[in-house]
Amino acid sequence: MQLDDNNMERFSMENNIWHGVTLTNSAVRKINKLMEDDSIMLGLRFSIKKSGCAGFKYFLEKVTQINNNDIVYETNGARLYVSIKAMPFIDGTVLDYIQQGINYVFKFNNPKAQYTCGCGKSFGL
Template identity: 60%
Template sequence: MQLDNVESFSLEENSWQGLRLSENAAKQIRHLTEQNNAMKGLRLGVKPSGCAGFGYVMNMVTELDPADLVYERDGARLYVPLTAMPFIDGTELDYVQEGLNHIFKFNNPKAQHACGCGESFGL
């Protein structure tokens, strides 16, 4: 196998489109931070998961990580580890009602397919 044309990839030197928060997502994140004074926002990452390959992971942020990228709308902050960007760059985070449930929804242009239950996605 010849690897003459292999290019290196640098997370720090890449130009990212970024993430967008919908008005509803920003409102929900602000609501959560108002309920917990130690919370500074939400962190969105990815992990290997499910039948499609990757799953989204959301956690409360109480301690800042200087390596995170920060996306903000109307005072709501979404923190994203640089290592997650190749999988979720360009994603819009929304907060929607589906039936009786309210959930964060990921509109990820990089996702080529999702599993039947919607818990994981593949590139």
């Protein structure tokens, strides 16, 4: 981050060093299974959108076409596509695939998230 003329922090893409996004072994297995079951799927896209009571919400969607502004993280064949615009908000996140009760869900362990809403569906910085 840099300070501008008003002493406000300003994000600079050129001066940033990314830590990246990490996949757990469980997430790798699930993404590989999804790719195996869908022959046109290239991986998952991990993004965020303004939503929810805390400010941002995570989104995962199947990728069938690559965007030029995506960063691709690959682990043992599992590919995670992340928009460069989302990186300041999710850099350092670990994506896991866990069992909660009788359901399995992707879980986001984001060190940049300072709080989550009561229902756990959104996060804030």
